[in-house]
Amino acid sequence: MVAFYGSPVPDHVALVEIDLYGELMIAASSVVEERMSADHIDQVLRVEVDRSVSATSKPVRE
Template sequence: MALLRGGTVQDHVALAEIELCGELIIAASAAEDRLSLESIDRVLRVAESRAESARE
């Protein structure tokens, strides 16, 4: 965690999770019906994450 001015703490993992949740909420609100598992994976960039893990 990085300390910012004013003594606040910034948790990069938590911020990334909040961003992904926001993207998921936006996708769900724009959809006419429930999101499919494939749509959720696309919004959460699951394939990109798996590809990154495979390279490591």
């Protein structure tokens, strides 16, 4: 838990970010290539890109 003003309060956003970072680290450690492709990173982070809207559309999380 992350302390907030001296009391232990869970920071849900930070915990999710830590979890996603951990998943990326695990995936990166198993990649044979020097770098992970953007598509592989999106797959690990469960990100979908709606390419039908526009070329500049932002990724959408599931």
